[in-house]
Amino acid sequence: MKARVTVMLKTGVLDVQGEAVRRALGTLGFDGVEGVRQGKVIELDLAETDAEKARAAVTAMCEKLLANTVIEKYSIELV
Amino acid sequence: MKAAVVTFPGSNCDRDLAVAFEKAGAEVVRVWHKDDALPAGVDIVGVPGGFSFGDYLRCGAIAAQSPIAAAVRAHAARGGHVIGICNGFQVLTEMHLLPGALMRNAGLKFLCKSVELRVETTDSDFTAGYTKGQIVSYPVAHHDGNYTVDAETLARLEGEGRVAFRYVANPNGSMNDIAGILSENRRVLGLMPHPERALGDASGGGDGAALFSSLMGKMALV
Numbered sequence: 048m049k050a051r052v053t054v055m056l057k058t059g060v061l062d063v064q065g066e067a068v069r070r071a072l073g074t075l076g077f078d079g080v081e082g083v084r085q086g087k088v089i090e091l092d093l094a095e096t097d098a099e100k101a102r103a104a105v106t107a108m109c110e111k112l113l114a115n116t117v118i119e120k121y122s123i124e125l126v
Numbered sequence: 127m128k129a130a131v132v133t134f135p136g137s138n139c140d141r142d143l144a145v146a147f148e149k150a151g152a153e154v155v156r157v158w159h160k161d162d163a164l165p166a167g168v169d170i171v172g173v174p175g176g177f178s179f180g181d182y183l184r185c186g187a188i189a190a191q192s193p194i195a196a197a198v199r200a201h202a203a204r205g206g207h208v209i210g211i212c213n214g215f216q217v218l219t220e221m222h223l224l225p226g227a228l229m230r231n232a233g234l235k236f237l238c239k240s241v242e243l244r245v246e247t248t249d250s251d252f253t254a255g256y257t258k259g260q261i262v263s264y265p266v267a268h269h270d271g272n273y274t275v276d277a278e279t280l281a282r283l284e285g286e287g288r289v290a291f292r293y294v295a296n297p298n299g300s301m302n303d304i305a306g307i308l309s310e311n312r313r314v315l316g317l318m319p320h321p322e323r324a325l326g327d328a329s330g331g332g333d334g335a336a337l338f339s340s341l342m343g344k345m346a347l348v
Contacts (some may be wrong), residue, residue: 060274063230063299101343115184115220117227120275 048093050105051124054088054114089113098125127152127345131172134159134189139175146322150338162193164201169345173200173206175212176319176344185228185270186216195221208314212268216318224307227274232299236269242294243319247287250312255340262293262333264319271318283307291317315342
């Protein structure tokens, strides 16, 4: 089973890199981009076949390492 | 007085930190990230600057899960002293020994220069050698020094006088111009600027020496 974890900065945490990307898009002539948030996607190959157990394990991984929950939020997609 | 300096793959200020402790009169032991215990009798642990584990995932995130991190956490829980400088500060926040996080500099640039700091409290073994409000100059060298924390914790840090150093001219966008903070028991210090690079030698000025010497004086009393 595969899991895809998306880690994004929490709402309200200023994303200075996203803001730089937004400005660069404006410079290139892409008007109307009102906000850019940059995050990361982490794909995991899991031996686990039970979806519920896999989700619980990946949640623990996110809390312990994959996301810094002080500033980041995460979502888990099992595929 | 015994100091342990941790080395992770990618640490690059570990020797500087060891020299700073030695110059202040400490016996220094070097520990490796895979060690799962500190040598007996260690009074203070130094977590140095650098790029531990290549800054993979997040600065300090992998180092915070290394075997030695558990030993450092246990040392702090016993009331032991810990100082984390630059990447070491990032490691300590990732270990949750200190609150908050260090985000990308607001200007997006890697900063490498000397900055002026205001000593905000002398009520710690790290800052007792300065006077309150004293302006000191330490070098900074970081890409992710933008200190961020939730409003409630920020108010607590300020209310409890746990901001140790504040930038005179904020270089990185950190909240409330914070350059360094103390733990609740005031025995863990994390700061982005480098006192160990300001020992009065060829470069960096001499303002960092007082941090290490005051620490030694306090430790000798323990």
